[in-house]
Amino acid sequence: MDALKDRDPAHIGAYTLLARLGAGGMGQVYLARSPGGRLVAIKVIRDEITDHPEALARFRREVETVRAVRSAYTANLIDASLEAAPYWLATEFVSGPTLSQAVGERGALPPQACRGVFAALAEGLAAVHAHGVTHRDLKPQNVILAAQGPQLIDFGIARGAGQTALTEAGFAPGTPGYTAPEVLLRNEVGPAADVFALGATLAYAATGRPPFGMGEAAGVSYRAVHEPVDVLGVEPGLAALIEACVAKDPSARPGLGEVIARCGVRAALVEDPFYAGLAQLAEAVPQTPAAGRAGAVPQTPTVASVAGPAMPPAYAPVSPHDLPTAGAAYGYTPTELSRPTQAGRRRGVLWLAVGAVVVAVGAGTAFMLLTPDDKKDEGSKAGGGAAASPSASKAVKSPAASAEGAPAYAGDKIDRVLWSSATGECQLPPEERAVEGFMGSISDPDAPSETSQTHSFGNKVQVGFRAGGTTGAKEPYYVTVSVKPPHDIDPDTGKPIEGILSDNANIGYLSKPVDIHSGSDPTSWKYVTYPDDFHSWIKGKPQPSIPLTNDPGDWTVEFHHIRTPDDYTSIMCDGFTVK
Structure with a gap:
């Protein structure tokens, strides 16, 4: 996490901001404290996209989804403000490194810990699917290795069974290297696509390498559709399970129950010494905003609780664009893309x-x-x-x-x-x-x-x-x-x-x-x-x-x-x- 900057507000609603947790195309994520002392993660939509109807529709849908999926495997919704800018939602703060951070610091997970994480995430996905929701963006950056077990975060592009699709034709939701071939080719999103993402995520955990290599998004996605996953050096049984999960044909992938069974877990993951060491990589939480910060003016606290009347069950279709989500809410080491490499030259x-x-x-x-x-x-x-x-x-002023x-x-x-x-x-x-x-x-x-x-x-x-x-x-x-x-x-x-x-x-x-x-x-x-x-x-x-x-x-x-x-x-x- 990073210290607040002068341009950050001191408060969002009734919450006091303590630090920056991460950022992405959709907005900024902050660590904050409630008036009663509870720590929360607050996601705030960027000012420059608040005028876009599709951005607000997507954000409202994210709030709906997080509210609907109350699970031991997810960060539950605490509060939200959807009526006027700034638009934000607050979820439980989950302390711990992302899977991406942990692998970046400690390297690939040993087979036993990898199987434990595999099984726990499969249980978490099963709980999400039981609510009629597909995550659609499972990746190492969206997995928190908490002391109580792995947690799924960021439902920014998740979709419920009855919700209207907000993705433009020609654009697939998700992250290159973790998005299933049927999503990339036909935008067919379903539970099997989450199984593909689960397998790709565990390939990264088991090898320390992106599952389909690095490079520009188009190249990574091409390899996800046409080439085998990278499981070089992985224990054979675990490699076979990963390969089954990332089968190109969604009907050939195992169900989550089968994934859990094939992991063969015999003990609690939190008792695994290697996993416990990863969970301890969590950064210390500041109790007050960073010292020396100046220029922030507290906003008048207003609480817009989501416990009131239900929001409309669906929104009118919007087009044409699908926004990127905030990525890892708690910061992470990138796994899906590297700095651009030299592309092949062509005539002209x-x-x-x-x-x-x-x-x-x-x-x-x-x-x-x-x-x-x-x-x-x-x-x-x-x-x-x-x-x-x-x-x-360069001396441009706002034109009158x-x-x-x-x-x-x-x-x-x-x-x-x-x-x-x-x-x-x-x-x-x-x-x-x-x-x-x-x-x-x-x-x-x-x-x-x-x-x-x-x-x-x-x-x-x-x-x-x-x-x-x-x-x-x-x-x-x-x-x-x-x-x-x-x-x-x-x-x-x-x-x-x-x-x-x-x-x-x-x-x-x-x-x-x-x-x-x-x-x-x-x-x-x-x-x-x-x-x-x-x-x-x-x-x-x-x-x-x-x-x-x-x-x-x-x-x-x-x-x-x-x-x-x-x-x-x-x-x-x-x-x-x-x-």
Whole structure:
């Protein structure tokens, strides 16, 4: 756990915050104390996604699920606030390391302890399934090795039998390496998928290695569908049970009762010396907020108990996006992804070096990489003409007005589009057809005449766009460009959230909207430079962009037709790789 930061509130509802436990795409998780002295874990939705209906629907469903599943194997719901921001839920605080943390510190579990954890988690899943709920995100980060036995946490994407699915077509819930093939291929979620995740989780516990290797999410998921699980060096009987649980065909997997029986447990897990030693890895709990913390203003305590009237049994279907959950509520060592590795090159990829960083720019269909002859002097700076400069663009203030008809900025929103260097494509098509003859480019602003496959340049990327067709007066057509890092970014550090390398589900950083037909020649190129001309806009306030080197991996570039700050749709997508 980490000390509170100045930007954290002193209280959430009636609870006094003591420390940070973890973070993820959905929100921040805190350790807190009730007025009566009880320790709780409070999950708070991030401010920037509270305006998204699908985020709130998912959060309300999580509260429903945690309230319904009251079990010795789960952290039970204590309190929640669902009527107004900040939205939060409080569960029992479970002291202990995550399975991921424990393996990271002590290495793979010996066979006896591994079988005990296997059987206990199978019992826990059986209890969850008995409530008509599938967990859908079982992994080492969501298992707490408590003194009383393993506990399941984070039901952020769990689903009850009667609940409406909130996952967009084409996106599977769960974590790469722990998500079953039928979920990845057909989005078929059921108890057998939890058995697959259980087997993958125990493969990690038994080997100390991710069950299907490390790397980018697409590669890990491919191996989960097509390749065997890694059980090299595992005791044969235990390896056979793991392999049965991760069978590619869900009908071939054992039931949880069979898993428990095959574990052959003969003694209480808490009496196992190795397990007891793992449970003692729990961090000391602070009794008061970290000393020296300043700037936090206590909120007026208000308690919104969940013991009142029941919430509606179902919510209207929402679309299109499935948000990532907060991951491990108590912090963890990542197991499913490593720092991005070099993807296979393909024809049409331009490699650019950014100091110590290499940027690979994909040349997809309908997307052109500029040569010196294309650029000439015909283009204009899309952020504000020839006088625009990086220093000027950084001094951005929340706009009160804009030119007539021109959106002042592009607001933040959820966006699951990702570009992959492995395919050279984005995994989803544009949302609308672009204006006639639209073209985009990614180039080096510091070496416009360089045409070699590999060259050095500064820590910037220039993005250009233009409309085709005939010259002459044209109707305004406003374009904004989004540049998205590969992973969710911690606003405090400007880097991926520590311990989590989850795919970025936000829009990223956006340029100021510009009329593509502006200027004396409506077909001339317009340019914006990252990071100088890009910000994220949260509730009308700009947040600075991060350096490229802060998040190595595949970055996504999208071009959007924008009508208002909250109404814009993608018209083209490509990307580049930072190494």
